[in-house]
Amino acid sequence: MSEFLMPSLGADMEAGTLVEWLVKPDEQVNRGDVIAVVETQKGAIEIEIFEDGVLEKYLVDIGKKVPVGTPLAKIKQAREAETLKPRPHIVPIEVTPEIAEIDEFDNVPEFAKPQKGRRFRITPAARQLAETSGLNLASFKKNASGPGGAITLFDVEAMIGRKPDTSIEIASAVGPVKMTGMRGAIAAAMSRSKRDIPHYYLAHTIDLSKAENFVIKSNEVRPPTDRLLLGALYLKAVARAVGKFPEFNGHFIDGLFQQSAAAHIGMAIKIRGGGLVAPAIHDAQSLELDVAMSALRDLASRVRAGRFRSSEISDATITISSLGDRGVESLYGIIYPPQVAIIGFGTPSMRPWVNGETVEARRVATITLAADHRVSDGHRGALFLNAIDIFLQEPETL
Amino acid sequence: MKTSEIENILKEEVYRIAPDIEITIIDRESDLREEFDIDSMDFLNLITALSNRFHIEMPEADYPHMMTYNKMIAYLDEHIA
Incomplete structure (x- = not known):
């Protein structure tokens, strides 16, 4: 017997609302199946299960918002005796110990309650939201609902009048605008990144003519x-380059860097009406270029439809952000924690390029790296950017 | 097929990609991608959808002839059998 838990879908997630069960009790579940849908600040996310068995019983009702780590269902394992193999790559399931289910708040033992004059406790997400909303933390003390008198995200949400939904609000009003929904999620994650991660930045201008001609030539005969x-070539070039420079690919958690053997490349995809998400294309290093392209298309269309999977959000080991063909020269990204690097692709444009003794018009783009200085140094960062450049000079090998 | 029918299908497919943009307010002679705020992936999806609906090839080399709303209608008009 095991429990299926509310997963952590990123460093900034404290709780999620169960909106749909896709499997009924007594039904068979297989590793990788999407079995539920959870609403978070990032939108509706399909939650996968990572074991085989039978769903025995729901433990949480539809519409209920519960903290990360809360058991959602009981799973009877396929063979109770068989040891389950761990997933081959990183699954950052973070359980925040300060948070308990709302129903249990009354049962907090006396000794755990805060004493007079002691520093108040606050959960990280609550602190981030309070900070981005410009609220005074002390004003929450009397409203704290968490165990031991801790201020939780729920309290802060209640205080700023934020509804627990994911609707995207466009900042069109004049005057102060609250960071809610997706903007709140981006605000929290990016503030945390800038506070905790010592970024360094490198830029490199590359000749994209070969890559562009390869795309044109390939597309001539394709429907x-x-x-x-x-974008598919960027994805493959980065996936190949992290194979040589693994210190840019993985997660930095609690002072430890966990390198990932697989390149789960997060692709920053803008959402119409505001905001963006960066779900991962799994194992990009082993995908054929055409398969990578269809994966990219599939991911973009699911993001537009507001439906992507839990593992796509939590697994990304490095992110690519590309300005596309209507942007500007360069983009310097902010690392998405707990990742340690983000690659920016500027808009390609025609520029003079010196080739031997002559100056030629070439399609040129600036690529950038923002990386975590706790894990890597500029020297390796420069070699890493060069490696991406070299792979893009041989598009037929990607 | 009448030009108005072609335009209706184009409207439908553009709406699928950019439901937040009113066709009445766009500049029909300006870059379609700017007017509807669509990226290269959206544009490829639009071409794919139109190609499927009208059963025409719409090669990449012809993209310059599809770059505005009006040009797109003219292109479709010309290539549909």
């Missing part, structure tokens, strides 16, 4: 369904 975009 629209099978056409390539430069």
Whole structure:
């Protein structure tokens, strides 16, 4: 017997609302199946299970918001005796110990309650939200609902009048605008990144002519369904480069860097109406270019439809952010914790390029690296950017 | 097929990709991608959808002839059998 828990879908997530069960009690579940849908600040996310068995019983009702780590269902394992193999790559399931289910708040033992004059306790997400909302933390003390008198995200949400939904609010009003929903999630994650991660930045201008010509040439004979975009080449080039520079690929958690053997490349995808998400393309290092392209297309369309999977959000080991063909020269990213690097691709444009003794018009783009100085140094960062450049000079090998 | 029918299908497919943009307020002679705020992936999806609905090839080399709303209608008009 095991329990299926509310997963942590990123460093900034404290709780999620169960909105849909996709499997009924007594039904068979297999590793990798999507069995529930959870609403978070990032939108509706499909939650996968990582074991085989039978769903025995629901433990949480639809519509209920519960903290990360809360058991959602009981699973009867396929063979109770068989040891389950761990997933081959990182699954950052973080359980925040300060948070308990709301129903249990009354049962907090006397000794755990805060004493007069002691520093008040606050959960990280609550602190982040209070900070981004410009609220005074001390004003929450009397409203704290967490165990031991801790201030929780729920309290802060209640105080700023934030509804626990994921609707995207566009900042169109004049005057102060509260960071809610997706903007709140981005605000929390990016503030945490800038506070905790010592970023360093490198830029490199590369000749994209070969990559572009390769795309044009390939697309000549392809119907629209099978056409390539430069983005697929970026994805493959980065996936290849992290194979040589693994210190840019993984998660930094509690002072430890966990390198990932697989390149789960997060692709920053903008959402119409505001905001963005960066779900991962899993194992990009072993995908054929065409498969990578279809994966990219599939991911983008699911993001537009507001439906992606839990593992896509939590697994990314490095992120690519590309300005596409209507942007500006360069983009310096902010690392998405607990990752340690983000690659920015500027908008390609025609520029003079010196080739031997002559100056030629070439399609040129600036690529950038923002990386975590706790894990890597500029020297390796520069070699890493160079490696991406070199892979893009041989597009047919990607 | 009448030009108005072609335009209706184009409207439908553009709406699928950019439901937040009113077609009445766009500049039909300006870059479609700017007017509807669509990226290269959106544009490829639009081409894919139109190619499927009209059963025409719409090669990448012809993209310059599809770059505005009006040009797109003219292109479709010309290539649909």
